[in-house]
Amino acid sequence: MKFFIDTADLDEIREAQDLGVLDGVTTNPSLMKSASEKAGRKLDFHAQILRICELVDGDVSAEVTAVDFDGIMGEAHALARIRDNVVVKVPLILEGIKAIRALDADGIRVNCTLCFSPTQALIAAKAGAAYISPFLGRVDDISADGLKLMEEIIMIYGNYGFKTEVLAASIRHPMHVVQAALLGADVATMPLGVIKKLLNHPLTDIGLERFLSDWRQYQD
């Protein structure tokens, strides 16, 4: 399972990178806004994506904001030119699906975002998306079942041998990661806080404290 960090903040990316388990980065317009707020100035979008690509060898998702075919194609080509590891994020709308087909033909990989149903995921895969991003947390937020959605997508893709990778997005806590891994999701993209929580366990802390205390007594 690949681990991506869901942020446009360079400090957070560096911190995750230092753990040695980071495979890529996903960003979106809201995360760009947050990174700009933290920096105290409006970060240039393309320049920030380039900075991220310089930090991380793996895939870096950068999202278009156009919602018409020509606009999506223009933005996608400009983003793809930044670096080889840029994956263009395209929303799961009619014009987006048309663009995914055309971008795939142009050799540009797409992360199809804002997926909330198995039929949307099926169409995105047929169009040639490299990744599909079901938003687990946002589905849970409306008292529905994000993991069930992902389970169905994985089953459908398996039934027909689609190559589109399932990228569990909108992850809010470690149990989302556990369930995504049990279901066989290809990627989980998480905020830094969730990545850190993955390795925490109180029994590890208690056990270590006891070992170190016994070691000190043994030394005396």
Ligand code: G3P
């Ligand atoms: O990058 C898309 C997704 O991960 C957004 O997550 O927490 O804003 O629902 P969230």
